[in-house]
Amino acid sequence: MKINGYSLENLNATFVSFVDSPPSIIQHLYAHEMCIVNYGYSITPKQKILKLVFESEKDMSFFVSLILKDVFIEDDLYLYDGKLTEKNSLSYKHIGGDIYELSVTVLVIKKSPLVKMILKSEINLISVIGTFSCPCIYKITALEDSESVNIGGHVIKKLVKGKEYILDGIKKKVLCDQDNNMLNVVLKDGHFPYLEVGINAIEVSGPIEVSIEFYPIWV
Numbered sequence: 710m711k712i713n714g715y716s717l718e719n720l721n722a723t724f725v726s727f728v729d730s731p732p733s734i735i736q737h738l739y740a741h742e743m744c745i746v747n748y749g750y751s752i753t754p755k756q757k758i759l760k761l762v763f764e765s766e767k768d769m770s771f772f773v774s775l776i777l778k779d780v781f782i783e784d785d786l787y788l789y790d791g792k793l794t795e796k797n798s799l800s801y802k803h804i805g806g807d808i809y810e811l812s813v814t815v816l817v818i819k820k821s822p823l824v825k826m827i828l829k830s831e832i833n834l835i836s837v838i839g840t841f842s843c844p845c846i847y848k849i850t851a852l853e854d855s856e857s858v859n860i861g862g863h864v865i866k867k868l869v870k871g872k873e874y875i876l877d878g879i880k881k882k883v884l885c886d887q888d889n890n891m892l893n894v895v896l897k898d899g900h901f902p903y904l905e906v907g908i909n910a911i912e913v914s915g916p917i918e919v920s921i922e923f924y925p926i927w928v
Contacts, residue, residue: 711783713775717761721768725760727782727789730814752841752928754791754816765807772811773799780815788924791817820924828860828919833911837904839925844878844903846922858915862897865890868917878902879924 710717710724717724759782763769782789793799794814801811820843826835837843847860851868858865865874875884876894878901883891896902904923913919 713781720772721764723762725762727757727759730756730758754818756816759813762810766809769809769811788820789817791815819927823922823924825922828911828913828921831913835909835911837906837925839906839927841926841928842903842905843923843926846879847876847902848920849874850918852916855915858917860913860919861902861911863902864895866893876902
């Protein structure tokens, strides 16, 4: 297991458990920025409790400082993208000697690892597993100057050969070589790109190379 990029070994910590909060203590004050919204419906993060044992109070304090803003947990199968709950997120008990057990209550969205694919055809069939539609990222390289191109119903205008264009449905950004390019893009139905669970047919037209990235969601 890794937490915010650190292995438990590097944190001098031992894993105890990572389970759903009992219904009787689930808090209903959710971090609104974590909710994923597509076409007017949304999912709310699940509340879970992470328990770790640390070899010293210093190690526990460092870990707490690490997770105050965001919590990103990786295990062998899934990713958990989350934040601390708004109240009573942290509690600990002294086991004995220098040993402490820390309980962390987090709000998480469960995901599979990142999927990356190159879209090589005019019509590309993308299979998405999971239980909820997921935002995706298109990365586009212009092979020549072009007035406009189409990727999955999204239109990018005034492309310049060699430049990279990004339609980011996760961070809700449109970039050209890392600069804001929103004025030159028409989003399909006014929404940033996302994929439905199942088979998605992505049409690509124009002199471009395109790749797609997404995290399947299991909430």
